[in-house]
Amino acid sequence: xxxxxxxxxxxxxxxxxxxxxxxxxxxxxxxxxxxxxxxxxxxxxxxxxxxxxxxxxxxxxxxxxxxxxxxxxxxxxxxxxxxxxxxxxxxxxxxxxxxxxxxxxxxxxxxx
Amino acid sequence: xxxxxxxxxxxxxxxxxxxxxxxxxxxxxxxxxxxxxxxxxxxxxxxxxxxxxxxxxxxxxxxxxxxxxxxxxxxxxxxxxxxxxxxxxxxxxxxxxxxxxxxxxxxxxxxxxxx
Numbered sequence: 001x002x003x004x005x006x007x008x009x010x011x012x013x014x015x016x017x018x019x020x021x022x023x024x025x026x027x028x029x030x031x032x033x034x035x036x037x038x039x040x041x042x043x044x045x046x047x048x049x050x051x052x053x054x055x056x057x058x059x060x061x062x063x064x065x066x067x068x069x070x071x072x073x074x075x076x077x078x079x080x081x082x083x084x085x086x087x088x089x090x091x092x093x094x095x096x097x098x099x100x101x102x103x104x105x106x107x108x109x110x111x112x
Numbered sequence: 113x114x115x116x117x118x119x120x121x122x123x124x125x126x127x128x129x130x131x132x133x134x135x136x137x138x139x140x141x142x143x144x145x146x147x148x149x150x151x152x153x154x155x156x157x158x159x160x161x162x163x164x165x166x167x168x169x170x171x172x173x174x175x176x177x178x179x180x181x182x183x184x185x186x187x188x189x190x191x192x193x194x195x196x197x198x199x200x201x202x203x204x205x206x207x208x209x210x211x212x213x214x215x216x217x218x219x220x221x222x223x224x225x226x227x
Binding site for chain 2: 036
């Protein structure tokens with residue numbers, strides 16, 4: 001069983017929809033939680049960065065961390081065709097430096 | 113400010129050869145990490161360098177090695193290439209103001225194909 005599980009999709013939604021992306025994890029040592037967006041033939045781009053539990057909002061994006069359930073989420077409001085990409089969750093433990101454990105990524109397509 | 117720069121962008125090698133990939137971090141960033149991305153395994157951590165020292169290592173064979181120079185630029189080397197080494201190799205940099213996790217900024221990667 002992988003340390004981080006993520007539904008690979010693909011997920012297809014109409015423009016303007018609210019998108020919910022999720023990851024579950026098994027390692028209780030994870031304290032840092034990130035969401036990256038990756039376009040085809042590009043490197044991952046950091047979208048959201050959270051330490052420990054709670055919510056964080058940045059524009060149309062909201063990240064939630066529920067450590068008791070070992071579950072993290074990314075919500076995208078008013079989705080746009082430019083949001084079409086692969087979304088990767090990533091996590092790191094305290095003292096782990098920049099050693100991130102990634103989910104496999106969810107492919108999202110926002111259609112006109 | 114320029115982002116993380118990786119060269120070359122594409123590389124084709126044959127089994128048994130060795131390869132060296134290069135990474136220039138964002139100016140002022142002192143930590144460089146390397147990741148391998150494949151369709152089957154996703155993104156996997158290779159190693160992290162800070163102040164020319166490897167401070168973290170993933171679960172890859174010894175054929176994978178790296179180094180960091182005094183200007184923070186980094187190289188990774190793969191010797192005795194195998195077909196399974198075909199992947200996108202990503203470099204990421206961070207400020208490294210502490211030993212804790214920081215925001216990582218990725219380059220566009222080097223696409224390695226082993227024939």
